Amino acid sequence: xxxxxxxxxxxxxxxxxxxxxxxxxxxxxxxxxxxxxxxxxxxxxxxxxxxxxxxxxxxxxxxxxxxxxxxxxxxxxxxxxxxxxxxxxxxxxxxxxxxxxxxxxxxxxxxxxxxxxxxxxxxxxxxxxxxxxxxxxxxxxxxxxxxxxxxxxxxxxxxxxxxxxxxxxxxxxxxxxxxxxxxxxxxxxxxxxxxxxxxxxxxxxxxxxxxxxxxxxxxxxxxxxxxxxxxxxxxxxxxxxxxxxxxxxxxxxxxxxxxxxxxxxxxxxxxxxxxxxxxxxxxxxxx
Amino acid sequence: xxxxxxxxxxxxxxxxxxxxxxxxxxxxxxxxxxxxxxxxxxxxxxxxxxxxxxxxxxxxxxxxxxxxxxxxxxxxxxxxxxxxxxxxxxxxxxxxxxxxxxxxxxxxxxxxxxxxxxxxxxxxxxxxxxxxxxxxxxxxxxxxxxxxxxxxxxxxxxxxxxxxxxxxxxxxxxxxxxxxxxxxxxxxxxxxxxxxxxxxxxxxxxxxxxxxxxxxxxxxxxxxxxxxxxxxxxxxxxxxxxxxxxxxxxxxxxxxxxxxxxxxxxxxxxxxxxxxxxxxxxxxxxxxxxxxxxxxxxxxxxxxxxxxxxxxxxxxxxxxxxxxxxxxxxxxxxxxxxxxxxxxxxxxxxxxxxxxxxxxxxxxxxxxxxxxxxxxxxxxxxxxxxxxxxxxxxxxxxxxxxxxxxxxxxxxxxxxxxxxxxxxxxxxxxxxxxxxxxxxx
Numbered sequence: 249x250x251x252x253x254x255x256x257x258x259x260x261x262x263x264x265x266x267x268x269x270x271x272x273x274x275x276x277x278x279x280x281x282x283x284x285x286x287x288x289x290x291x292x293x294x295x296x297x298x299x300x301x302x303x304x305x306x307x308x309x310x311x312x313x314x315x316x317x318x319x320x321x322x323x324x325x326x327x328x329x330x331x332x333x334x335x336x337x338x339x340x341x342x343x344x345x346x347x348x349x350x351x352x353x354x355x356x357x358x359x360x361x362x363x364x365x366x367x368x369x370x371x372x373x374x375x376x377x378x379x380x381x382x383x384x385x386x387x388x389x390x391x392x393x394x395x396x397x398x399x400x401x402x403x404x405x406x407x408x409x410x411x412x413x414x415x416x417x418x419x420x421x422x423x424x425x426x427x428x429x430x431x432x433x434x435x436x437x438x439x440x441x442x443x444x445x446x447x448x449x450x451x452x453x454x455x456x457x458x459x460x461x462x463x464x465x466x467x468x469x470x471x472x473x474x475x476x477x478x479x480x481x482x483x484x485x486x487x488x489x490x491x492x493x494x495x496x497x498x499x500x501x502x503x504x505x506x507x508x509x510x511x512x513x514x515x516x517x518x519x520x521x522x523x524x525x526x527x528x529x530x531x532x533x534x535x
Numbered sequence: 536x537x538x539x540x541x542x543x544x545x546x547x548x549x550x551x552x553x554x555x556x557x558x559x560x561x562x563x564x565x566x567x568x569x570x571x572x573x574x575x576x577x578x579x580x581x582x583x584x585x586x587x588x589x590x591x592x593x594x595x596x597x598x599x600x601x602x603x604x605x606x607x608x609x610x611x612x613x614x615x616x617x618x619x620x621x622x623x624x625x626x627x628x629x630x631x632x633x634x635x636x637x638x639x640x641x642x643x644x645x646x647x648x649x650x651x652x653x654x655x656x657x658x659x660x661x662x663x664x665x666x667x668x669x670x671x672x673x674x675x676x677x678x679x680x681x682x683x684x685x686x687x688x689x690x691x692x693x694x695x696x697x698x699x700x701x702x703x704x705x706x707x708x709x710x711x712x713x714x715x716x717x718x719x720x721x722x723x724x725x726x727x728x729x730x731x732x733x734x735x736x737x738x739x740x741x742x743x744x745x746x747x748x749x750x751x752x753x754x755x756x757x758x759x760x761x762x763x764x765x766x767x768x769x770x771x772x773x774x775x776x777x778x779x780x781x782x783x784x785x786x787x788x789x790x791x792x793x794x795x796x797x798x799x800x801x802x803x804x805x806x807x808x809x810x811x812x813x814x815x816x817x818x819x820x821x822x823x824x825x826x827x828x829x830x831x832x833x834x835x836x837x838x839x840x841x842x843x844x845x846x847x848x849x850x851x852x853x854x855x856x857x858x859x860x861x862x863x864x865x866x867x868x869x870x871x872x873x874x875x876x877x878x879x880x881x882x883x884x885x886x887x888x889x890x891x892x893x894x895x896x897x898x899x900x901x902x903x904x905x906x907x908x909x910x911x912x913x914x915x916x917x918x919x920x921x922x923x924x925x926x927x928x929x930x931x932x933x934x935x936x937x938x939x940x941x942x943x944x945x946x947x948x949x950x951x952x953x954x955x956x957x958x959x960x961x962x963x964x965x966x967x968x969x970x971x972x973x974x975x976x
Contacts, residue, residue, distance in 0.1 A: 285792075288788070289789065289792060289793070292785050292788060292789050293789060293847075293850075295781075295785060295846075296782070296785050296786070296789060296845070296846040296847040296850050297847050299778075299782065299845055299846055299847070299927070300842055300843060300844070300845030300846060300847035300848060300927075301842070301843030301844045301845050301926075302841070302842045302843030302845075303842075304842065304847055307841045307842040307843070308841070308842075310840075310841040311837070311838065311841045313840070313841065314837055314840035314841065315837060342578075345575060345578065345579070348571070348575075349571075349572070349575045349579075352568065352571070352572070353572075384958075385954070388954050388957045388958050388961065389950075389953075389954055389957075390916040390919045390920060390930075390953060390957065391916075391920070392919060392920045392923055392930060392933075392934075393919075393933065393950050393953060393954075396933065396934060396937045397596065397937070397946075397950075400592055400596065400937060400940070401588060401589060401592050401593045401596060402584060402587060402588045402589075403584075403587030403588060403589070404587075405579065405580070405587070406579045407579050407581065407584060410575075410579065476830050476831065476832070479830065479832050480830075480831065480832045480920055480924075481920075483832060483924055484920070484923050484924065484934065490832065493832070493836065497836060511829075511833055514830065514832070514833065515828050515829055515830075515833070518827075518828045518830055519824065519828040522824075522827070522828065
């Protein structure tokens, strides 16, 4: 009896001991990871600071100078603001159109790609890895790469940006669509097949109705991202409001009121579409 | 019987109405999409694209990305013949040296052989001949500022001739003569001078010979000399490219993790569970919305004014934008934590800070970490674009290379590097996620 108690307390001691050792080791690892992370952040910041034209410490108190200039100039010329807003409205429409068209086209391609790369639904099951890799590549290529190359080949304007964003969207949405489609019920598809429906028909009538709400919700989320992308691509030469912003910035002081109008339009648009889309997405996912 | 019909009648009509509505929708949606695409085609001027699109540019792009050309140029005014890769000063062969398909004979005479057996000869007095098998010999000479040839009408369409210039393009290469110069281009596959430029002693030596052979440059050991010549290659700028890639990763890294670190405490303020004051909570949320709504483009422009071009500006632009995004998603995650765990920690007498640390953070850490790592990959892509705007990283090098409109092999190289970089970051963030929170997370 006493012997058993003895070994018992011994083993608890052992368990306690090894538990504490584990905790200690875990703490050391955690601390080490944290230290490496902090080291990376600090040294990374110092390198970035070093390679930047203006330093962080000399620049951070100037951060507000530019917005202040823009605001004061816009305030001085506030009478002209509506005119500026009206002047840049068409290019805003162009930016929005780029986003809508590229989301639409990208979503259509993404839909086809996703169905072709989903197990159980694919038209050619052996080609699934092929379509998956294709989507990976489409997603990996930054839009700016495609846009710049297409601007060289096709000339400036909205089309290069539209194609660039559409390609990326096809890859990104294709992956998300495929994840949704994987969970869809196959019974309707089997039913349709038994009636002799073609692949396209069974997808249209058997799968799409099941996954449509989720697909739409993802497409809307992508649309929010694409509005930003289309504005930013404009800045590097693809037309729309981004191009106008880059032009207004190149003018420098004296035309900051126009820059303010563009900021206002862009900000308003992004917030507006974010709100509309998130409200609609909530409705879609709730049922 | 009539009774049943009467009760079925409303159900039938409503079903038919539903069918009709569905039919309408089924036709209306594709019709609206089609109409919109037509509108887009008109407003984006797709028809005019045919005129703007330049097939010549496309073919230059397609051929130049994987091949290079060597220029053999004779100065028709001052005399002298040079051989230069891509016609660049950095790729010029030194006097007295030339590739084996060019033999330079004095200042003005040279013989250039092509693969298909055609031969160009530079002759004295600004004359030249182009001997093409199956066609004959084209003689040309520059006399008093105009070009005379032995060509008879009709001139084939691969020869472009006027009084001041003649251009002959064959499958093997291209020759042109103007008042100022006579020039021959010969095309080769591959990226020339990728490893070493012509002024490096290691140019033209095989890898095995450099590693195992005798010293090529007596002053340096082969490996360190070759590495330094490769690293400082003036044509492909490997050093600058490596730095630029580093800057792009740095922007994404600093921006993403900096944003996460700032957003985490702010998310507590914006979460209903941890922040009882509605006013504080709502204003924090508005701040997040504002920061997100302003968007990376505007932040980049604003911050570039204060910090100048460079990677720091790009990192800060990503940081500010993502603080908004993270703040929103983090606070949503914090709303959904399990109260039991917090109560358990509180029962031990823990202070609020400890309660958060041990009651909340372990619950949300996997979700937040997954989010942050996903953004790390997508921010690598953003960093290339932002770099092109602020002037830093591989994005800037790509835009510059495209703007010069001649270094297409470098454009191809950069594009390849960017894609590899993004795929690497995708893999890396996935790997890190697997290590930190397990495969399923």
